[in-house]
Amino acid sequence: MNEVTGRPVNEAGGLAGPPVNVLVVNTGSSSLKMRLLGSADEVLAEAHIERWDGTGHVKEFVGGLPRVDVVGHRVVHGGSFFTGPVVLDSAVRDRLAELTDLAPLHQPRALAGIDAVRAALPGVPAVACFDTAFHAGLPDFAATYALPAAWRRQWDLRRYGFHGLSHAYAARRAAALLGRPLASLRVVTCHLGAGASLCAVAGGRSVDTTMGFTPLEGLVMATRSGSVDPGLLVWLQRHGKLSVDELDDALVHHSGLAGLAELPGGDLRDVHSAADSGSAPAALALDVYGHRLRAHIAAMTAAMNGLDVLVFTGGAGEHDSLLRADTTAGLSYLGLAVDPARNRDCHPDADISTAGAPVRTLVITAREDIEIAAQARSALG
DSSP: OOTTTOOOBOTTSSBOSSOOOEEEEEEOSSOEEEEEEOTTOOEEEEEEESSOOSSSSHHHHHHTOSOOOEEEEEESOOTTTOOSOEEOOHHHHHHHHTTGGGSTTTHHHHHHHHHHHHHHSTTOOEEEEESSGGGTTOOHHHHOOSSOHHHHHHHTOOOOOOOHHHHHHHHHHHHHHHTSOGGGOEEEEEEESSSEEEEEEETTEEEEESOOSSTTSSSOOSSOOOSOOHHHHHHHHHTSOOOHHHHHHHHHHSOHHHHHHTOTTOOHHHHHHHHHTTOHHHHHHHHHHHHHHHHHHHHHHHHTTSOSEEEEEHHHHHHOHHHHHHHHHTTGGGTBOBOHHHHHHOOSSEEOBOTTOSBEEEEOOOOHHHHHHHHHHHHTO
């Protein structure tokens, strides 16, 4: 018998008997999403708290659930130490807390979620699943910054990458939709939401991605700048007399679409609306966003020496048909072509390519919860 769940154990030491129900806990920088998935990943119960203060809600939701066999927690940063899902205990929790300075918006929230669920479900095993883990095997040439070796060794400076749970699921789902082995495909997955990143997935592995040491690198995002010249930041400190805290706040909270369009929050829908109403800053914001997105997709394609599938996922990727049309039109030389009607009317998961397009374009619902549930089950054997 398993000491925690009280369920039978098979010959390999894994859980036998009834299917495993997984409570998936996804804490964002302000929100909390909880979803109980059954053995076929069917949704048995769910809750979404848009503004979670780190207390409350959890006990009430958990108290009304049917059987929970294991909890899977999304954790943004695993550093170099955690390169796969890990069963949570006090030592693991302490190690996660040490990584807070690498993800100051998300790591404390994940820890609060871990503590709250553990208090509500004492004795139920929990597994941490990491957004960085999918990128842990990046080739050295893709993961390494051209910085002094002493710095890289002392502070473990490297490109970690993020949104790995979403990228891993989207690539695997794309292969299933096309009826082709993932190992045979070169896929660029575009996770486009308030935070945004791309991943080059070759043979099922992440071989390049746009986010780096922190989630600031790469694409233009809602309020995050994406990549900027580091010399510009040095100049602002030296000549603009900006402090580190001022730079950090501006780059994370007031840049990106928000800074370009001069619209608080930087929601892409609001930017579209403002541009349609004649706002020049909003129109520029869309142009910059699209230019960077196309450039980075091309770079991900180059990392794999070609492209078989382009996947749009995340809030904007799933719902912004104009964004998808503009992006693929600017990359037609790669073999991308979308059918206007399929694109306009699509309901994910869907193939929106024209019939003869050599590279397929898919729209896939982001389901980190399914990836987390699979990893949680795997971690328990």
